[in-house]
Each structure stands twice: as C-alpha cells, then as structure tokens.
Amino acid sequence: MxxxxxxxxxxxxxxxxxxxxxxxxxxxxxxxxxxxxxxxxxxxxxxxxxxxxxxxxxxxxxxxxxxxxxxxxxxxxxxxxxxxxxxxxxxxxxxxxxxxxxxxxxxxxxxxxxxxxxxxxxxxxxxxxxxxxxxxxxxxxxxxxxxxxxxxxxxxxxxxxxxxxxxxxxxxxxxxxxxxxxxxxxxxxxxxxxxxxxxxDDGHFSIPLGEAAIYRPGSDLTVLTYGTMVYVAEAAANETGLDVEIMDLRTLLPLDMDAIETSVAKTGRCVIIHEATRTSGFGAELSAVVQETCFYALEAPVTRVCGWDTPYPHAQEWAYFPGPDRVAAAFRAVMEA
Amino acid sequence: MTDHPLSLHVPEPGCRPGDEPDFSDFEVPKAGAVRRPAIDEAPEKMRDMAFSIVRVLNRKGEAVGPWAGTLSGDELKQGLRDMMTLRHFDDRMLKAQRQGKTSFYAQHLGEEAVACAFRRALEDGDMNFPTYRQAGLLIAGGYPLETMMNQIFSNARDPLEGRQLPIFYSSKDHGFFTISGNLGTQFIQAVGWAMASAISGDTRIAAGWIGDGSTSESDFHAAMVFASTYKAPVVLNVVNNQWAISTFQGMARGNAGTFAARGHGFGIPSIRVDGNDFLAVHAVAKWAAARARAGHGPTLIEHVTYRAGAHSTSDDPAAYRTKHEFDAWPLGDPVARLKAHLVTLGIWSDERHIQADAEILDEVMAAQKKAEACGTMISGPAPSPRSMFERVYAEMPDHLRRQRQEAGY
Missing domain, CATH: 3.40.50.970 (Thiamin diphosphate (ThDP)-binding fold, Pyr/PP domains)
Incomplete structure (x- = not known):
C-alpha cells in the first residue's frame, strides 16, 4: 500500500x-x-x-x-x-x-x-x-x-x-x-x-464496474451523487447535522439500481446532486429510477441540486457550482416536506 | 474606390438534366504515359503523380507502359469473373429490393474494377475499412454470395442477425471491417489499425476507403494527419465516382486541384489511377501495399471512376444529372475493357464471355434461391427480436435484461 x-x-x-x-x-x-x-x-x-x-x-x-x-x-x-x-x-x-x-x-x-x-x-x-x-x-x-x-x-x-x-x-x-x-x-x-x-494498493486490483458504494451510511435521507459532489454532500451533512446516507454511484452506466432502491426504500427521502446542468442531466434519469422503484416509500419529492442551465461561467464559478449551502438547503427542504 | 457587393461562389457541375453530357475539361492521359516511381522515392519528388492518371489498358485493349504486367492471365480471367459476378449480384439485389425482399440496396455499376482489383493486391490478414460500395472486396476475396444475400434479406441466416442496414456487411475473416453509415469515420480507424500492426511488429497492413464527397469530413483530415505523423502502413483510397448522391465531386474539392493532391500537404505520396482499368488499379494498389509493407508509410490513391447507377435505391439520378453521362464517360466500362484485353491476349472470346456470363448468372441465382429459402423481408423466418438485446455488451447488464423481459423476449 x-x-x-x-x-x-x-x-x-x-x-x-x-x-x-x-x-x-x-x-x-x-x-x-x-x-x-x-x-x-x-x-x-x-x-x-x-x-x-x-x-x-x-x-x-x-x-x-x-x-x-x-x-x-x-x-x-x-x-x-x-x-x-x-x-x-x-x-x-x-x-x-x-x-x-x-x-x-x-x-x-x-x-x-x-x-x-x-x-x-x-x-x-x-x-x-x-x-x-x-x-x-x-x-x-x-x-x-x-x-x-x-x-x-x-x-x-x-x-x-x-x-x-x-x-x-x-x-x-x-x-x-x-x-x-x-x-x-x-x-x-x-x-x-x-x-x-x-x-x-501498489499492484493490480479492480473495482467492479456497475457497483455503487455507500460513502457514508445514514437514515434520514439518501444522497445519490458521484465525483466531486460526494464531498460537497458530506460537508452539507455535517453542517446540517442530519444523518445523511451518501451513495457514491461510481459507475453511471450500467447503473447500480439495486443499491439505489435499497437505500431510498430505507430513508424515504432522496436528494440528487451533480455539477452538470440540470435539464436532461443524469439526475433526471436518477430521479426517474427512484420514482419508478421507490414511489411508495417516498416521504418527500425527489429533489435535484445541479449546476444552473447556463454555460459554465468564469468569474461567477462559485455562484454556478452547487456548493454546500445549496445542498444543505435541499436537505432541510426534503426533511420538512 | 467603389465598394463591390460580395457574392457567394457555389460550384456547379458542367451539365445537369436536359444538357448534353460534357467531359471536355476532363484530361485523359494516354495509357502507359505515366511513370512508375520506385516505392522508396521521396514523396516530394513524385507530386506529379497526383495530377495525371495511371492507365495501363489502351484503346486496342493492350496493356502498355511501366505499370503493366502485375497479373497473370489466369488472375485476369478471375478478375473479370469477379466483376461480372458483382454486376449480376447487383442486378439481382436491385430487383429484389424492388420486389420488397429487402429495404435498401446500393449497386456498383461502372466502378466494379476498383474493389475487385484492389483486393487482389492485398494479402489474407490485411484489413479493409470499406464504405458501402466495396462489396467487390468480399466477392474477390471469396466470401460466399449466399451469406451476403442473407445479410441483405435480414433473414434467419443473416450473420449480423438483422442489426444492420442491407449491404453493411462485416467479416473479420475476410479482412472486411463492419460498415458504418456515418461517412468518413472508418478512414481514421484504418490508420489506427495500421498503427496497431506497426506497434505490434506485425507484417499486415490496412486499407481505408472513402468517397469523393466524404473527403470533406473532418475524419478525412484526421486520418491524413495520423497517417502522416506515424507513417502508418496503410493505403488510403478515395473512390472518386463523380457523384455524392446529387452533389458533383467539385463541391468537395472547391472545384480545384485533385483529390489526390490533398495528400501533398501531409507529405503523403498521392497517386491518381484510372479506376475503370482493372490492371492499373491492381498495379497501383500493389505498389502502395509494397510501400506500406516496406515501412515507407501511407499512400493516398484517388480512383477516378464513375457511378453509373443511382446512389442507392432511395434516389433517381435523372433528377440531378444528365441521362447519358455514363455513355460519354471517357474511361469507359471496366468489364468491357478487361474483356477486350483478354481477347487481345488470345485467352478469351465473345463466345466464352457469353458462356461465362450465363454461368455466373446461374451461380448468383442459385445463391439467391438458397438465401431466399432462409427468408426475405417479406417472407420466411427473420432473426428473433431477442437478438437485438444481445451483444450490446459482452455481458448483458441488468437494465438490458430487464428491458428484454419487459419486451417479452
């Protein structure tokens, strides 16, 4: 190692x-x-x-x-x-x-x-x-x-x-x-x-394609995310004090649908986070999967926190980026729903 | 100073429907007139090759000049047979499309020599990245006609199980890469395959194929850059058959220079050949393949030919070009020219030609009968819909398995 x-x-x-x-x-x-x-x-x-x-x-x-x-x-x-x-x-x-x-x-x-x-x-x-x-x-x-x-x-x-x-x-x-x-x-x-x-590990090892990881287990709500947003979600969880389950999808295609279903069925709440623009983003697919497989377990609307539907700006980078404050606000909203 | 309003130049062909065919600005050098450079000649010393046309067969049917003599009499007879087979094959499949037995077909009429002769210059194991108008590579390579027809009919024995548009064959064993309908993409893939052969210390070479119209695609440029940069062992073929559906070849080259000359900026030896001269195509292909195999890198070949038929069963050329253009085409008919040569050699005759023609038609019809017994698009068994979910990936992922079950297969 x-x-x-x-x-x-x-x-x-x-x-x-x-x-x-x-x-x-x-x-x-x-x-x-x-x-x-x-x-x-x-x-x-x-x-x-x-x-x-x-x-x-x-x-x-x-x-x-x-x-x-x-x-x-x-x-x-x-x-x-x-x-x-x-x-x-x-x-x-x-x-x-x-x-x-x-x-x-x-x-x-x-x-x-x-x-x-x-x-x-x-x-x-x-x-x-x-x-x-x-x-x-x-x-x-x-x-x-x-x-x-x-x-x-x-x-x-x-x-x-x-x-x-x-x-x-x-x-x-x-x-x-x-x-x-x-x-x-x-x-x-x-x-x-x-x-x-x-x-x-220094040598050869592989992580199977198509398997999500629970980055942080929790019971209040499920976060479906990947890449950088895993850590943004973690920051927001810490700042809100909520018991958030963060799923790091790792593979987007093929998607680990069983892991998603298991987690959201358990928490009843789901926030989807990605940096990409919202409209027709991958979050839309995730949202549809959750709705199709977990509808009767849901306690709140499935919520997305994404980049705005604008080109990625330069000077306004941090206004575009879905940072911990926007994510925390979404967490609170789904808990209050 | 007066400001002149600007106007856009849009190239137009010399003649359109209703006009007399006119090839007066098309220069045809005498057979045998173009020199044959050594395969290791410096690219900058042979730029002249891009502005003339290598021709071997003269008007009397004799093979003349430095490019003559690359094929034996038996090989030439087989070449004639391949072209005649392709012509009958085309004719039968065109009719089958009109009868609704398949959805689509594109014929090779007038340009049969290009792929048939080229295939004879390659070795088994070499890989072509063809367009949809190089079925001659398969026929000259001995691929079964019946299997081609099974693919065209998308029937129960279609090796591609109905996935692909008719004529989009694939055969790794016959050095024929799976055909794409997105034009030009395969040109750079041929370069990549050739690079892989060089990386692996192999001796096999690749051949890329593209039409005159598709040289406008960015992937033509990509292929030329990569072939030039890595000196890939690849033969890059532009089949200039004068027409890209309704668009004349001048649209793709600013109506200036030649397609072969496009190779010069990349330092790639570039050569034009009479695409209706079986002997010339073979000799030039052999020369380019020898260059590749000897480590001298890529060659760009412009095959000058004429698409005598429609682009495909989806267009009517009478709507965009003059009717008798092929009759006026200065490079003639490749089948008639090779036949005349064989007669001149004393190894063929009108009688044998008529007999061979009847035999070939019988073979093609027999293959068609067998293929049709396995189904066409209007009758008989078709591939199972279950098959469309298979081989999207090596292993079927869960979401596809679920969708297949949802679909009921």
Missing part, C-alpha cells in the same frame, strides 16, 4: 496495466514525453517506450478513431482527451462507432477501449475547461461510464475499465486530483496523502 493522490493512482493504474499486458497502449495530447497536462501518464513513455505511450496530434476524433482501429486489431488502447470539454469532435467516433461496433457486427469486431477525460469545474477553467458531459455519454447504448471520487476508486475503476471487453469512458473529476474538495473554495483542501482513501 502507498499514499497516493488521484493523479498518482491513475499513473499507477496505467503502469500496472502496461506492465502486465503488452497490448495496452496509451496516447493523447501531451501524454507522451510530458506525461499529460495533469501528469496522469508521467513516466510511462520513459518506462515502456514511445511505441506504447506517445503524443497525438490535436485531433480528438483522430485520437478516438485511431484507438478504435487499434482495438479492432486487438490492442487495448487507453487514450486521454485532455479536457472532457474537448470530446465533442470525437463524439461521432464514440457514439456511432466505439459504442456500436460489437452490436452492429454481431460480435465479429469488438472495441475494448478506454477513454479518460478530466471533467467538472472548480478550477476557474471557464466554459471550455469545466464541463460535466456525463449525460451525453450515459445516453449512449454500448458505452460504460465511470466517475471515481477518490484515489483508490480511480485506480480500481481504471484497472477494471482496461480489463473490460467493451468501451469505457472514465470521467476524472479534476477538482479531486489533489484532494477531496468539499465546495468550500475559500478553505484549504486536505491532501489525499492524509486521507484514508488515498491509501492505494
């Missing part, structure tokens, strides 16, 4: 995967010599050579399209889209190709491919370095979509994604790379090195 940041955990996952399987190749913009703008691929080119870890031209459709060809050949490409906001040029390759190749060829060709992309805001990145496009990916049949909230999950989910026979999107909440950010932007963040979830 070692104490790792989320970045180091992601590096370690790449390292272990490349070491145990020579079919694993890693590429993307700035990922080779430089090791990635967030350093998630640092040291790989030096260790495994430039034929297995290399820089790519600035063309996301090219990166994903080439990776699909490599996956069809029999390699296991793990590519980085530098920011999730840059995935749109690759969207056709992701939606119409990677996600569909197994089905459309009836299993003749497959696409075991991992696409990593830093997601979410909180770093003053403005509208082109802050987006959370998970709903644009969870709507696509044939994809799997994961989003870790801590170093241990980041490594375990990435290892599982690399071992998976189908295309997996790994959304990495960039605000969590160095520590569990709780939305109080005016306070220092506790680094992962001093956090229990920063304790990560």
């Amino acid at each position: 070692a104490q790792m940041t989320m970045i180091e955990a992601i590096q370690s996952a790449h390292d272990v995967a490349m070491d145990r399987d020579e079919r694993v190749v890693v590429f993307g913009e700035d990922v080779g010599y430089f090791g990635g703008v967030f350093r998630c691929t640092a040291g790989l080119q030096e260790k495994y050579g430039s034929h297995r870890c290399f820089d790519a031209p600035i063309n996301e459709s090219g990166i994903v399209g080439a990776a699909i060809g490599m996956a069809a050949y029999g390699l296991k490409p793990v590519v980085e889209i530098q920011f999730a906001d840059y995935m749109y040029p690759a969207y056709d390759q992701i939606v119409s190709e990677a996600a569909r190749i197994r089905h459309r060829s009836n299993g003749d060709f497959t696409c075991p491919l991992v696409i990593r992309m830093p997601t979410g805001g909180g770093i003053f990145g403005g509208q082109t370095h802050s987006q959370s496009p998970e709903a644009l990916l969870t709507h696509v049949s044939g994809l799997k979509v994961v989003i870790p909230s801590n170093p241990r999950d980041a490594k375990g989910l990435l290892m599982a994604a690399i071992d998976d026979p189908d295309p997996v999107i790994v959304l990495e909440p960039k605000r969590l790379y160095n520590g569990p950010f709780d939305g109080h932007h005016d306070r220092p963040v506790v680094p992962w090195k001093k956090h229990a979830l920063g304790d990560v």
Whole structure:
C-alpha cells in the first residue's frame, strides 16, 4: 500500500496495466514525453517506450478513431482527451462507432477501449475547461461510464475499465486530483496523502464496474451523487447535522439500481446532486429510477441540486457550482416536506 | 474606390438534366504515359503523380507502359469473373429490393474494377475499412454470395442477425471491417489499425476507403494527419465516382486541384489511377501495399471512376444529372475493357464471355434461391427480436435484461 493522490493512482493504474499486458497502449495530447497536462501518464513513455505511450496530434476524433482501429486489431488502447470539454469532435467516433461496433457486427469486431477525460469545474477553467458531459455519454447504448471520487476508486475503476471487453469512458473529476474538495473554495483542501482513501494498493486490483458504494451510511435521507459532489454532500451533512446516507454511484452506466432502491426504500427521502446542468442531466434519469422503484416509500419529492442551465461561467464559478449551502438547503427542504 | 457587393461562389457541375453530357475539361492521359516511381522515392519528388492518371489498358485493349504486367492471365480471367459476378449480384439485389425482399440496396455499376482489383493486391490478414460500395472486396476475396444475400434479406441466416442496414456487411475473416453509415469515420480507424500492426511488429497492413464527397469530413483530415505523423502502413483510397448522391465531386474539392493532391500537404505520396482499368488499379494498389509493407508509410490513391447507377435505391439520378453521362464517360466500362484485353491476349472470346456470363448468372441465382429459402423481408423466418438485446455488451447488464423481459423476449 502507498499514499497516493488521484493523479498518482491513475499513473499507477496505467503502469500496472502496461506492465502486465503488452497490448495496452496509451496516447493523447501531451501524454507522451510530458506525461499529460495533469501528469496522469508521467513516466510511462520513459518506462515502456514511445511505441506504447506517445503524443497525438490535436485531433480528438483522430485520437478516438485511431484507438478504435487499434482495438479492432486487438490492442487495448487507453487514450486521454485532455479536457472532457474537448470530446465533442470525437463524439461521432464514440457514439456511432466505439459504442456500436460489437452490436452492429454481431460480435465479429469488438472495441475494448478506454477513454479518460478530466471533467467538472472548480478550477476557474471557464466554459471550455469545466464541463460535466456525463449525460451525453450515459445516453449512449454500448458505452460504460465511470466517475471515481477518490484515489483508490480511480485506480480500481481504471484497472477494471482496461480489463473490460467493451468501451469505457472514465470521467476524472479534476477538482479531486489533489484532494477531496468539499465546495468550500475559500478553505484549504486536505491532501489525499492524509486521507484514508488515498491509501492505494501498489499492484493490480479492480473495482467492479456497475457497483455503487455507500460513502457514508445514514437514515434520514439518501444522497445519490458521484465525483466531486460526494464531498460537497458530506460537508452539507455535517453542517446540517442530519444523518445523511451518501451513495457514491461510481459507475453511471450500467447503473447500480439495486443499491439505489435499497437505500431510498430505507430513508424515504432522496436528494440528487451533480455539477452538470440540470435539464436532461443524469439526475433526471436518477430521479426517474427512484420514482419508478421507490414511489411508495417516498416521504418527500425527489429533489435535484445541479449546476444552473447556463454555460459554465468564469468569474461567477462559485455562484454556478452547487456548493454546500445549496445542498444543505435541499436537505432541510426534503426533511420538512 | 467603389465598394463591390460580395457574392457567394457555389460550384456547379458542367451539365445537369436536359444538357448534353460534357467531359471536355476532363484530361485523359494516354495509357502507359505515366511513370512508375520506385516505392522508396521521396514523396516530394513524385507530386506529379497526383495530377495525371495511371492507365495501363489502351484503346486496342493492350496493356502498355511501366505499370503493366502485375497479373497473370489466369488472375485476369478471375478478375473479370469477379466483376461480372458483382454486376449480376447487383442486378439481382436491385430487383429484389424492388420486389420488397429487402429495404435498401446500393449497386456498383461502372466502378466494379476498383474493389475487385484492389483486393487482389492485398494479402489474407490485411484489413479493409470499406464504405458501402466495396462489396467487390468480399466477392474477390471469396466470401460466399449466399451469406451476403442473407445479410441483405435480414433473414434467419443473416450473420449480423438483422442489426444492420442491407449491404453493411462485416467479416473479420475476410479482412472486411463492419460498415458504418456515418461517412468518413472508418478512414481514421484504418490508420489506427495500421498503427496497431506497426506497434505490434506485425507484417499486415490496412486499407481505408472513402468517397469523393466524404473527403470533406473532418475524419478525412484526421486520418491524413495520423497517417502522416506515424507513417502508418496503410493505403488510403478515395473512390472518386463523380457523384455524392446529387452533389458533383467539385463541391468537395472547391472545384480545384485533385483529390489526390490533398495528400501533398501531409507529405503523403498521392497517386491518381484510372479506376475503370482493372490492371492499373491492381498495379497501383500493389505498389502502395509494397510501400506500406516496406515501412515507407501511407499512400493516398484517388480512383477516378464513375457511378453509373443511382446512389442507392432511395434516389433517381435523372433528377440531378444528365441521362447519358455514363455513355460519354471517357474511361469507359471496366468489364468491357478487361474483356477486350483478354481477347487481345488470345485467352478469351465473345463466345466464352457469353458462356461465362450465363454461368455466373446461374451461380448468383442459385445463391439467391438458397438465401431466399432462409427468408426475405417479406417472407420466411427473420432473426428473433431477442437478438437485438444481445451483444450490446459482452455481458448483458441488468437494465438490458430487464428491458428484454419487459419486451417479452
């Protein structure tokens, strides 16, 4: 075991995967010599050579399209889209190709491919370095979509994604790379090195795709969330003094519906939190699942706390971000309902 | 100074319905006139190859010049047979579509030589990333006609179990990547496959395919950048059949230069070939494949041909182009040209041609009979609806299992 940041955990996952399987190749913009703008691929080119870890031209459709060809050949490409906001040029390759190749060829060709992309805001990145496009990916049949909230999950989910026979999107909440950010932007963040979830196994281990985790058990209400918002929910729970059960979904597609049903049936109240814009966001799907499976257990309306339906702003970042105050207000409202 | 109001330039073809066909601005070099560079010649030294057209067969049916002689008499006879098979196959499937036995078809009329000759230049194990108009790759590769028809009829023996639009075949064993209807996407995938072969120290190469219209897509650019950057062992084919549904090829290239010349900015050797000349297509494909295999990287080939039929069963060309354009097309009919060559060689005759034509038609009809016995879209067994839930993923997730049960399968 070692104490790792989320970045180091992601590096370690790449390292272990490349070491145990020579079919694993890693590429993307700035990922080779430089090791990635967030350093998630640092040291790989030096260790495994430039034929297995290399820089790519600035063309996301090219990166994903080439990776699909490599996956069809029999390699296991793990590519980085530098920011999730840059995935749109690759969207056709992701939606119409990677996600569909197994089905459309009836299993003749497959696409075991991992696409990593830093997601979410909180770093003053403005509208082109802050987006959370998970709903644009969870709507696509044939994809799997994961989003870790801590170093241990980041490594375990990435290892599982690399071992998976189908295309997996790994959304990495960039605000969590160095520590569990709780939305109080005016306070220092506790680094992962001093956090229990920063304790990560050095070797190979994986966290199964499709399994949610109870981050914090409780009985008053259920929070369904993922990524950065896990810690925002925790801050709000502490500040309200409510006994909140926080479910870290970890995998958005396929969704752990049993875990959701069990928790909400127990608490009777549900708050859904995500940083992405509200309308047609992933929270809408979660809300529908809760309504379909837990309607008779509900004591209060299912409530969403999300980013506003605006482009992600720069100077107004903290007015946009669904921070602990907005989350706490939602907790109180569902308890009073 | 006067301010002139600006106006938008929208390219138009030389002729439209009602006009006489006009190819007067289409320059056709003499067969044998274009040089054959060494496969390791520097790309910047062979830019001339993008502005002429490699042709081997002359008007008398003789094979002439430095690109001649890549195929034996038997191989040429087989090539003719492949093209004739494809033509009969097209004809039968077009009729089957009109009879409602399938929902869609797209024929290859006039451009049969491109894929049939190209396939003969590849090795088993190489991988094509085709468009929907390269069924010649399958036919020349020995893929069963009956299986192709099963796919077209979405019947009980369709290897894709009804998932795909007719003619969107897939066969890994025959080096034929699953076809996408989103144009251009497969061009960069071919480059990725070739990169993977190079990464793995393999000897196999890839071939990408795209139409003249789809070169406008961003993925054409993506493929060219990646192929150029990594010197991928790939042959990139642009099939310029003059028409993208109703849009003439000038719309995709600003009506300037050639499609092959697009390779120059990427430092990719680029070459134009007479796509209706079976021998020329084979020779150029062989040359490009040899370059790839020897580690000299990608080649861009523009196959100059003509789509004599409709784009698909969903359009009527009479609405957008002049009726007798194919008759006026300067590069002629690939089947007639190869036949004339074989006759000139003394290894074929009109009588044998007529006989072969009848035999091939019988084979195609026999395959169709067998396929139809397994069902068409108006009769017989179809794939189970249960199948649509399968192989979305390697393992069916719970939510799909629940939906399948909800649907009653």
